[in-house]
Amino acid sequence: MKRFTFVLGIWLVICCSICSVSHAEESITPERIQQLFPKATVIGEKQADYPVYPVYQLQELLGYAFQSNDLVELPGFSGDRINLLIGIDVQGNIVGIDILHHHEPIFLHGLGPEPMLKFLDQYIGQNVSNRVIVDSASNDTNPNDNTVHVDGVTKATVSVIVMSDTVLLSALQVARNKLTGFASAPAATAKQDNYEPLTTAQLLEKGYLKAWQISRETFENALGSDLDDYPTETFDTDFNDTFTVYYAYLNSPLIGRNLLGEDAFNRLQSMLKPNEQAFMVMSEGYFSYLDADFKPGTVPSQVSLTQNELPFAMRDLNFFSFEPQALEGDLAATEDLQLFAVNTQSGFNPSVPMQLNLNIEVAKNHLIKQQAQFSSDYALPEALFDIAEVEVMEEPQPAWVRVWKMRWHTITILVLSLITVTAIFAFQHKLSANQALFRKVRWGFMFFTLFFIGWYAQGQLSIVNIYPILQSFINGFDLQVYLMDPVLFILWLYVFISLFIVGRGIFCGWLCPFGALQEMVGWVAKRFRIRQYKISFSLHRRLWWIKYAILIGLAATSYYSLSAAEVLSEVEPFKTAITLHFVRYWPFVLYTLVLLGLGLFINKFYCRYVCPLGAGLAVLGYFHKFEWLTRRKECGKPCTMCYHKCDIKAITPEGKVDYNECVQCLECIVYYNNDDLCPPLKKAKKTKRAKPDIADSLATEVK
Template identity: 55%
Template sequence: MTRRASLLFRLLVLLSVLASPTLFAQGLDGQIQQLFPKATRIEPKQDNPPVHSVYQLDELLGYAFESTDYSNLQGFSGKPIRLLIGMDTQGVLAGVKVLEHHEPVFLHGLGEQPLFDFVDQYQQKSIGIPIVVGGAQGGASGSESIARIDGVSKATVSVVILNETVLLSALSVARKLLEGFASGPLATAKPDLYEPLDWSQMLQRGYLQHWTISREEVERGLGHSIEGYLGIEPESDTQPFTDLYFAYLNAPSIGRNLLGDVGFAKLNEELKAGEQAVLVLSSGMYRHVPDDFVPATSPSRLVLMQNGHAIDLYDMNFNNGAVMDLLDAPLDEVEAQIFRIKTHSAFNPAEPAGLRLNVNLQRNHLVQSSTQFTRDFQLDQQLFNIEEAQIAAEPAPIWLRMWQERMWQIGVLVVSLILLSAVFIWQHRISQHSRGFHLFRAGFLLFTLVFIGLYAQGQLSVVNIFTLLLALGENFDIRVFLMDPVIFILWSFTFVSLFIWGRGVFCGWLCPFGALQEMLGWLAKRLRIRQWKISDRRHQRLQWLKYLILIGLVPTAFYSLTLAERLAEVEPFKTSITLLFVRSWPFVLYAVVLLGLGLFVHKFYCRYVCPLGAGLAMLGKFHLFSWLKRIDACGQPCQHCKNHCEIGAIKRDGRIDYDECIQCLECIVILNNDDQCVASISARKRADKAGRHAHGELIATDAMAPQPLPAP
């Protein structure tokens, strides 16, 4: 093997090791260790629910789990945010770590550190109370406190989705594994239903279950004789292997009859809300708890089964273990315990269930045999109030909450769009007032820059097009686009206006960066900066640049969204509008250079570089109306509108290039004002001249007319 081949082989081996699931698991275990510093053992991920159990020696510290196993919420990029979440046994978050994300504002804008700082706030937050992003600190709603965490400026949608992902995932785990988060049983014992019954009557009605397991049954289960196992004496052939009684105690007709009034009242005092209790008594060779059973622990031999799930029982150490002192039972030499069923187990006493006895017999410290037996039972449903399954009221969808929180911004934006539409509809009437129209346009552009752009973060981007195209190609979910109401409303209005008036409604009126460029144009005029003259031929060639950029970006998005988002930095919107120039110097320099060029070439970026404008222009080709008024004199010979069109969208023959027009309506103002339109001025001059000529001829005619003779 040559040296080069050897190096290549080693590289392939290294890559295979790095890509192996084992190494990834080790890396994930390292992340979990950071969430639980005291952990000494991290169990492999279990299936239901998918969590890693984390221990310190034999003490359960909590659980670690990945958000993508519980939530499919898509981030602002259209991809889920993948998180590792740690939670202790009380529902307190040990911490959150970001494993993977595609949020543009963090990848290519603010940087990832604000995201990491944001998730650090979850440490030691309890999911038992609402966790809300932003708002007033320390707020409360009635007696229910609210945990508030600081948001990230310029990334509101991303962090709200992340918060929703954390809560949805953590609550899903808590409802399955933690006490106090699962709903209580759907059947509760009728508190007033009581009938005095003795031991034999309760056995007859099935209130008290009796279960006997013979030695022969055990030997058939094991497949061999139990002779010689520890605890099995030869003379025990005549007694049952296990003789067991059990009863559900929450029903007064059972619990009160077994424990007496005092004992039943004491039981109810010790049970927490939603908890249930069962009595178990046994005798024989193999009892339900071993001789060395530790009170107040869970028995290894006994488990309750329902719907295929095991429900753990917990010894209450009731009456300090002297349960038999309370019972009036015709039994001798029996073991008795009362076990607690915790609320999170969601045991339904009115549904079929089973009691399972795990048999573990030991011959010596090396040889052990095991089997299990289950006794199915069904309690009388007349003992219970059967409740309909309560469907928990789902919280309002996250997108709806975003709309509710930004309602006043939505209202202001909608009113401004209605006003803009009115201006376009009644443009000829409004444009007759030249000064008033120019003041309105200046005010609207200022509103676009300050409110829509800097405050409401409504700067549309070609990245939005990427997200839409990718969503259409996969599982389209309109909720992703509803997350940001301002962006959604602007895109909806822009899309509709494209097919009515063309691209110019957005580019000339609603683009914050476009408004900023136009204001720089005003500044250039004030400072009397000489504008660079670009010939018509060169202007038309330069226009193709933005289309080439768009053609390069769109296919890249299907290959790699991350790469496409990086290339989309050709747009300076994020630097100048979203982040207000608070960014690393190369991005700031690039944006400043583009704005600087706008001082010498009106709206340089919009005309020659903007891929978003190119995309809108391509869709705008299908506009219904060529509604900008032209007259016969336009271009033949009048060039006044063309010379005043700073964007260069009027051809020499007077036609409007709607693909490039930003619809500033300056040409309409000129046409509708007799003191600006050259054709109107010329017509007025000709009319004046004709009027003066006619007036002169009339005077001359009057002078040549015969005069009347004077009276004698």
């Protein structure tokens, strides 16, 4: 036994050395973004207004890179978020995904990173407008629709669903905010059949065209200086004393067609992208609304729109690059006539009142610059628009809801099995009275636990599942973390309730897949009459403390480093034997086989002396309310049969049941209710048979 304790210590040291591989979050570097966009020549800084990195090839925008943690908060199976570096191009196609940080145990210390990378590779080339379903790629039978099926990862259902949501939701947010064509349709659309010829005077009279005049006095008061005090090229004071800004909304034919003419209006309509709204702006007088270094096709610095106190940038359409600056009617075009586009994806609505803003900055000399702000109200009648009801975007169902729906059949069978095991305990005395029937029920349920709950439903509870609970004392409680796996959630709920009723035994003896596997190893040992190693009760009590020491060490480590605690949790062979079906790197398989091999000579060796989960359940189960494993006054003195028959020594020499160690296999109840096995019952039965014989003898003598 000392040798095994030494080997166990060596194993923990090896696990600690594995912990030196860091799973800390990696930083975003230009080199990592370059891998997503191989043709990129310029990678911009993270934008201040929205957390994305613009990526260019020379002057052409290729797309954006961003990290998912800036946009979504979706806890993974471990309770920690999966942070991905994602790239999308200007068409909304996902061009690359890089893993910055994750804490999914199945990919860290189980299946390895390859299945995770292979899963994420399926999203490269997908458009963010596609509906992606995680099940099987073979279900994608219609390539012409926007529904895409991708292969999931067996044994990692929760993790891949969270990864899928992380990729799609964050990418869709960026597309709606930064790309044209991905925003919701505007609440107001200009009516295209609403047209009649109008003169410039009529457009001004109806308020469709605004002539915003700023007098020289107003301008000087805002600047705090006389215009003559500025360099001569700044203001054209010889022109007149009035600065007039003409502006108008152009999407409505009633305005745009009358101002531009039919041909120019049609050309404008063909240039506008979906949801773009066009405006005309020009000025005349002593100043120009355009800044001196304005370049066509860019956003001017001195003019913008505001609506509901929110600013909206106006992007120049470069409409007059190959056409002369001209307007219809009697309004003469000026040199700063420009057409601008405003995208409605940020919430701009042309039917709602707005303001045109001038943000003037002029240099008085090479040291001093002065600023002035002006604003003009602009409102259009609703008659110009088709007002659509605001589309309420249907929120996607939480990932845990989808998982529960996907696994409804597994959930149903599991719940029925828990009802069954509850009935077994409730009617344990009636069932155990028939020894043969009880054995069949017991063996049948053990096979069900191993094959269905364990290998199929992946319902092996683990000390790893307790780490999120410990972390919740620091980071706060999030129920979704526990709902992500319905099988584990239902099992934990059942076990937690039963702990305070009858102790840890229902799980350890009936619902633990690895415990069932160990019990089957014990059956093999009995079948082949393998000699069992006898451990004295005093040594047995001392060996108990190994699993409690492991439990304390793991719990303490989880607060220091969750990654280290998860690696050290490999002291549990559950992932190797149950989750991965022994398909794993050979040292893990060897370790598991050694534990099972020891079970051939010491029944349920791992459960009794190593299992930290069992230790944790025993601590909570210490406060159980009922002790329903019935005992007689003869138990322990003089009868010690149950003490000797209990394979895990959960019955003391005094005949008492130690519920901290008992797995409630109910074997002692089989003896308790069988008058051919229980010595006190056998004695009572023999005495009962002897009494009629004595009575018959006395009757004969009387005769």
